Amino acid sequence: MKFRNVAVFLLAFAAGCAETPRAVHVGPAASGARSTAAAATARIAQTANPFATRAAMEMLDRGGNAIDAVVAAQMVLGLVEPQMSGLGGGAVLIYWDASQRKLVSFDGLAAAPARTTASLRTALDGRLLPRAAVITGGRSVAVPGTLPMLAEVHRRYGKLPWPALFEPAIALAERGFPIPEFLHRIVELDRVDPRATPDLAMYFDVEGHPLPIGTLVPNPEYAATLRRIAAHGVDGMLGDGGAERIVASAQRGPLPSLMTAEDLRAYRAREREPICAPFLAYRVCTVPPPSYGGIYLLQVLQMMQSRSGAHYDFDDPRFVHLFVEAGKLARADRAKYVGDPAFTPVPTEGLIAPAYARERAASIDAGAANTHPQAGLPAGADVALVPTEPLLMSGTSQLTVADGSGDVVAMTTTNNLGFGSRLMVDGYVLNDALTNFSTAPKPGERAANAMAPHKRPFTSMAPAIVFDASGEPFAAGGSAGGGPIPDYIGEGWIEMLANHASPAQAIVMGHVSTATPGKIVVERGTAAERLAAPLRALGHDVVVAPLLSGAGYIERSNGGWIGAADPRRGGTVEY
Numbered sequence: 001m002k003f004r005n006v007a008v009f010l011l012a013f014a015a016g017c018a019e020t021p022r023a024v025h026v027g028p029a030a031s032g033a034r035s036t037a038a039a040a041t042a043r044i045a046q047t048a049n050p051f052a053t054r055a056a057m058e059m060l061d062r063g064g065n066a067i068d069a070v071v072a073a074q075m076v077l078g079l080v081e082p083q084m085s086g087l088g089g090g091a092v093l094i095y096w097d098a099s100q101r102k103l104v105s106f107d108g109l110a111a112a113p114a115r116t117t118a119s120l121r122t123a124l125d126g127r128l129l130p131r132a133a134v135i136t137g138g139r140s141v142a143v144p145g146t147l148p149m150l151a152e153v154h155r156r157y158g159k160l161p162w163p164a165l166f167e168p169a170i171a172l173a174e175r176g177f178p179i180p181e182f183l184h185r186i187v188e189l190d191r192v193d194p195r196a197t198p199d200l201a202m203y204f205d206v207e208g209h210p211l212p213i214g215t216l217v218p219n220p221e222y223a224a225t226l227r228r229i230a231a232h233g234v235d236g237m238l239g240d241g242g243a244e245r246i247v248a249s250a251q252r253g254p255l256p257s258l259m260t261a262e263d264l265r266a267y268r269a270r271e272r273e274p275i276c277a278p279f280l281a282y283r284v285c286t287v288p289p290p291s292y293g294g295i296y297l298l299q300v301l302q303m304m305q306s307r308s309g310a311h312y313d314f315d316d317p318r319f320v321h322l323f324v325e326a327g328k329l330a331r332a333d334r335a336k337y338v339g340d341p342a343f344t345p346v347p348t349e350g351l352i353a354p355a356y357a358r359e360r361a362a363s364i365d366a367g368a369a370n371t372h373p374q375a376g377l378p379a380g381a382d383v384a385l386v387p388t389e390p391l392l393m394s395g396t397s398q399l400t401v402a403d404g405s406g407d408v409v410a411m412t413t414t415n416n417l418g419f420g421s422r423l424m425v426d427g428y429v430l431n432d433a434l435t436n437f438s439t440a441p442k443p444g445e446r447a448a449n450a451m452a453p454h455k456r457p458f459t460s461m462a463p464a465i466v467f468d469a470s471g472e473p474f475a476a477g478g479s480a481g482g483g484p485i486p487d488y489i490g491e492g493w494i495e496m497l498a499n500h501a502s503p504a505q506a507i508v509m510g511h512v513s514t515a516t517p518g519k520i521v522v523e524r525g526t527a528a529e530r531l532a533a534p535l536r537a538l539g540h541d542v543v544v545a546p547l548l549s550g551a552g553y554i555e556r557s558n559g560g561w562i563g564a565a566d567p568r569r570g571g572t573v574e575y
Contacts, residue, residue, distance in 0.1 A: 041575040044561040045069055046400040046552035048084065048480065049180060049356060050572040052076040053565075055168035056401055057574045064160040064410040066401040067095065071150045071158070073399050074413060075169035078267055078428055079222055080177045083186045083418045084397040087225070088430040090145040090248075091413035092287045092461050094369060096473050098406030101464065105287045107270040108149025109456040110142035110416075110433035113259040114266075116453050120391055129255070135392050136197075136422045139255035140432035142457070144246075146413060149269035151233050157407075166230040169198065173223035173427070176216035179203070182569045184213045186395075190418040199249075199424035216564065222427025237369075238264055242426065249425040277302055277352045282497050286464040291345045292334035293462030296486035299330040301493060302357030303477075307364060311471035312498040314491065315527070317534035318366070320512055323494075324540065325364045327487055327514035328373040335387035336375035339448030340456045344385070346448065350378030369539035371518075377486060387519060388438030388447040393460055394418060396480035398552040398571075402473075403563050408554075410463035410476045412485075433457060460485040460515075473556070477503070480550025480569070483515035488549040496555060503553035504564035511547040524549040 045056035056069035064072075070093070078086030085091070096103050120140060121129045134140055149175035154162060186192075187203055187210040194204040202219065203211055211217065228236030236242070243261035250257035262561055276285040277298040283299060286294035290443045303326040304312070313319045343537060350356060356378050364370070375387060396414040414431070421432040436457035441447040449458045462485060463478035479488040488511055495506035510526025520530040520540045524547075530543045552571055554563035565571025 041560045048571045066403040066407040068160045069401045073164045085413040087428040089415040093411040096408040105274045108145035113263040115258040138250040138257040141250040142433035163230040176218035197422040225426040283467045292338040293460040296330040298352040303361035306361035333375040347380035392435035394482040412461035475555040477553030484513035487513040
């Protein structure tokens with residue numbers, strides 16, 4: 001499953017386009033060695049699209065820093081990858097400020113409006129709504145947080161003037177961008193119907209067929225929106241009727257949004273203390289709740305260190321059994337204990353404590369699957385909470401940047417489902433993040449991730465920065481991919497930190513996920529399929545299916561950085 005002998009490959013993403021960026025995929029070098037496909041460099045940018053990666057590097061070329069680069073890249077992603085992220089979504093970010101030797105994280109997750117019901121499926125009169133009726137459309141839209149978060153982070157840490165960060169995206173929106181293969185693929189995979197979702201008509205021809213890959217698509221509305229934001233910050237998105245237009249868009253259809261313009265204007269990004277835990281000779285730091293992905297990642301890494309016997313081999317079914325069993329335990333904990341800490345205290349320190357990880361790891365049966373994993377009892381836990389599952393978790397995008405001054409950013413950003421709510425306003429897609437809340441608890445019960453006014457739903461996103469024994473950043477990154485994100489990045493960090501794999505070697509390995517309740521999913525079309533039979537023999541209910549990760553990692557090498565982006569989504573790295 002590790003594909004140790006995959007050759008180095010360099011691919012121009014937008015073949016045939018006259019303005020293809022100078023971006024490359026970086027594949028593994030010789031078997032068993034760290035990648036040296038490109039010389040280690042003092043700066044690096046990784047995103048899910050070559051135009052976004054080029055925008056990030058353009059900011060670095062102009063003397064900007066990693067924060068500037070991430071803002072510019074996100075503005076381009078909102079244009080070329082609207083199915084995954086953008087102005088209408090949410091994001092989480094972790095940042096190492098080298099000059100201050102300070103690690104910070106920011107929460108820009110989309111939030112519930114002031115008026116809510118007990119769950120997304122709960123109607124105003126208390127009836128239970130059909131699942132299909134609420135996963136897209138106005139009722140699913142949460143108050144967007146990506147732009148307020150980026151504006152705040154840039155205010156504190158950015159270097160270039162704010163308006164300069166929007167120039168690449170504005171120019172691309174005005175002249176048109178070539179439809180990427182990944183956007184085309186998601187339109188087909190998610191069965192987007194322009195008759196049911198007319199806001200997305202720009203991605204279809206007049207007969208309703210998805211536009212061919214490479215077709216140039218301008219988005220003048222988005223360009224105009226970015227010009228307003230470049231001049232006025234968040235007020236450029238919400239002012240001059242912008243907030244009212246968002247609300248009007250979200251109120252179309254049979255289940256209109258409960259969001260108001262006041263909800264949009266009241267939103268504030270939140271700085272949160274990063275969470276860290278040891279793994280081997282490293283310290284892995286990531287984002288805290290409302291992310292459950294960060295807790296899950298730190299738990300699994302520590303459990304695997306406790307039980308692996310220094311044997312980390314994803315080709316070995318016995319090791320993979322331990323890995324998925326650890327994942328089951330982490331998911332059980334997150335289902336019971338993790339939510340927005342402003343509403344329900346989360347026992348974060350107890351959940352990531354090394355002693356607790358060892359205790360949980362010791363409970364794993366090395367010879368049989370746990371078919372009913374239960375939450376543990378970490379220090380500070382509220383045992384009265386009931387476990388619940390989210391309605392839906394889906395699309396995201398990963399960005400990772402290091403600049404020449406030593407600053408490092410890892411950000412994961414999302415519109416949630418492919419094309420979010422499938423509603424657009426002012427040239428960008430609105431999220432459907434309220435699907436990340438859990439189903440309504442029964443009367444008298446309390447759930448950590450239940451929906452409530454102004455609350456932020458939990459998320460699987462877990463961008464991370466890894467520090468070596470001297471306290472210097474050694475690696476950074478994360479993944480897109482919805483619910484399986486913690487599984488993807490758990491595999492990636494184990495490969496890179498325990499097996500000394502290059503970022504590219506870690507990314508191309510076949511995936512195994514615990515995200516589907518009661519089942520283990522192994523990635524179709526990869527060597528991971530060979531694990532299906534031995535895992536079934538251990539009692540696992542195994543499904544072979546696609547696993548569409550979107551990972552990106554960078555790593556210190558020879559005094560500089562090397563990196564890789566996930567070829568499953570056409571991601572690129574520039575040095």
